[in-house]
Amino acid sequence: MVKTLLLFFLLAGGLANAASLSAQLDRTTVALGEPVSLTVQAQGLNLDALDAGPLGARFDVSGRTLSRGTDSETLVLTLYPRVAGALQIPPLQLDARRTAALPLTVTDGSDAVPRVTANWVLEPAEPRVNQPTRLTLAICDDGGLQWQRPALPTHSGRVVRALGEDEGDGEHAAGEACTLHRFHWALLATQSGAAVFTAPMLDASRFGQRLRFPGPPLSYHAAALPVWLPAHVPAVAPVVHADPLPARWPLQRPLSWRIEVVGGYSADGLKALLDLQLNESAALGVYPPLIEVITPDDRNSPLTRYAVTLFLQPRASGEVMLPALNLPWYDPARDQLASQVLPGRSIAVFDPRVQLARQVVGGLAGVLLLAALAWQGRRMACWRMARRRGLRAIREARGNTELALAVRQFSLTGQSAAPSLGEWQRRLAQETRGCDVADAVQQMEQQLFGQALPTPAELQQALLRELAHACPKPRPPWGRARD
16 A cells, blocks of 8 residues: 555656646747747647736737647747837746746837827817717828727717717827828717726738837726716817798798708607607697718717707698797806707698699689680781771772772671661661771762862872771670671
8 A cells, every 4th residue: 555655655756757848939038919829749748728917018919829739738928018128028827837027128119110100189178078089090101001090998978979080190209200090989978987998909010011010008087077968968069051932921831941950960869859849739640750860071079960950731821930949058268058949930831722822713714814805806807807908909999889898898796788878877887987088988978979078099108098097996706796
């Protein structure tokens, strides 16, 4: 029994002496942003249980590769330094074994990797709770790096929304010129007090090589809003634009009114404010508004922009007043509640049935007017042609007999020849106006009975002068016409 226990302890001591743990770096000098590989080799140990936590203080562990042999294991850790200067890889412990501390020099830039500086800009620098704020990460380099937008960590007490990015000229802290890359976010503090914002490592690439630089920390203080301030009221003045409304609108037809609101409201807060002010009445029906998020004109603006569509239905004819909208906001400079008011609008509401009846009556009146004008035009054309024919017959008459016949046949309405000159004179007086032919008829009758008065030619000219201006008396279109 004693020999067996002695043999067991000898074998255990031999296995313990056979276990080993060592670490080495692939290089001892790197530039800030470059990776360095730490290789850990072990015999008789399980590297899955190796705790790499001590490396997190000065390094970002971005890669971990484990390989196993027949009697050994190799773990390769890809490290990116978080700071520049003379660093040290801390000892790593596994069971009873520890690796040796390894020195590492990290330079701020090199021939292959440019010097990079980064800082945060908060506008305004001291925001209030629920006040839209623009958060900007400004990165300076030599212009040869391609940057990726970092994913900011979520945290209670703030809401972060990604905006746009831009590039321009800048300077390092020492005054050296650089290319400035800026990433923008909208930051909304939902809790008052001090807050610390720790940025992740910043990813970049240069000629296909992946580089990672430490992100700067950000600390800010969010001022509390007054306790008397109502809910959903932001600390920024809104800008309101409303589409023009029609001057007239038909009864019972839904009307959509589009309004744009730029400010610090949330969709739920804006809807709550509108629900308090939009009330139905006997003259106007109100439906729930439609609130849509639209992109601001300035893509880097932290303000929200909504398109609000109000659906209204006029229920009474006459002048109907649309409701006024009051959008409250908190004025930090004056420490008081302010408001942006969109005045109510008045529109004339009409009954489309009455309008349709008026249109029908107007159409019928127009048709009758056109018919009367057509009848009058046709009548005028007819009597003008008849007068022209009668004047031509009088002008071409030869002798008293032919002249008398042509005169008795003269008619503006196309009647048959009168049986006598007296009858023709009476009929002409009834049909025409402003035409005095009594003297000419008397002289013509005297000529026919052989009395030597004016010659036929003179009598002919006298008749032509009088009858050339003959025109019929006006008659209504429904009067009896014999044309």
